[in-house]
Amino acid sequence: MEFPPVTHLFDWPSFLFSGSPLAVNKTVLIFLAAVVLTVGVFGLAARKRSLVPSGVQHVAEGGINFVENSIVMQTIGPEGKRFMPFFTTLFFFIFFANVFEVIPGIQFPANSRMAVPLLLAVLVWVIYNYVGIRRQGLGGYLKSSLFPPGVPKPLYLIVTPIELFSTFLIRPLSLAIRLWANMVAGHLLLVTFAVLSAALWGFGYVPSLLPFAALVLLTAFEIFVSGLQAFIFTILTAVYIGGAMHAEH
DSSP, X not given: OOOOOHHHHHOOOOOBSTTSTTOBOHHHHHHHHHHHHHHHHHHHHHHTOOSSOOTHHHHHHHHHHHHIIIIIHHHTOGGXXXXXXXXXXXXXXXXXXXXXXXXXTTOOOGGGSSHHHHHHHHHHHHHHHHHHHHHHOHHHHHHHHHSOTTSOGGGHHHHHHXXXXXXXXXXXXXXXXXXXXXXXXXXXXXXXXXXXXXXXXXXXXXXXXXXXXXXXXHHHHHHHHHHHHHHHHHHHHHHHHHHHHSOOO
16 A cells, blocks of 8 residues: 655645746635635525525525524624624635535645635734724723733733733634644545555455445545534634623623
8 A cells, every 4th residue: 555645645736827926726726616616605695585595595594594693693692793794704715615625536625735724814813803902992902811800910920921822822823723734634534545445445345345434434524524614713713703892801
């Protein structure tokens, strides 16, 4: 059994504008497809509005209701509804970029490359800090973030540096790394069992049956993981924005 090198699994060569900042490879095309699918779902749903939703309208309305009821209302409350377009777009974009991992002929999760997860995390960092400063003022936001109420004053020597690193450094890194690492792990698992199934196929049908069955189950599981990671990224974003909007008392 010969396992492909990791560089082959994650580093796709550019085939357009190679060597320039505008270089296009497989990962770029997947992200562009995720953008097109996200815009397309809601664009088509808006054009084909009916009293009883069906098809793409049903998907769009179901997605909006899921984001509103399971994310926004659970973390921010009614005030968070003004962020619904952002949260919904974020959820669908991440999901579509992830789910290409199980599409035959593509089979690559674009978020297993760190650049876009990190960019999304930085965007979230900018938004929740902006919301916090605009809502509480710079001094109030820093005070509520770095000096949580109810803590004995001597402990601020320990708590304040922890809150500083957590709020302004660890949060965006953890958001990006969580999404990236889960998609990398899933991709490696699928490749491993696919290679194992192909290698054992030469010894007959029976030896390859078990790894092939595991591959099928893992493929279904990765579809679930694609949605789960989109949900986790979006709900943590909502938690951070909600925390920035409401100072602790």
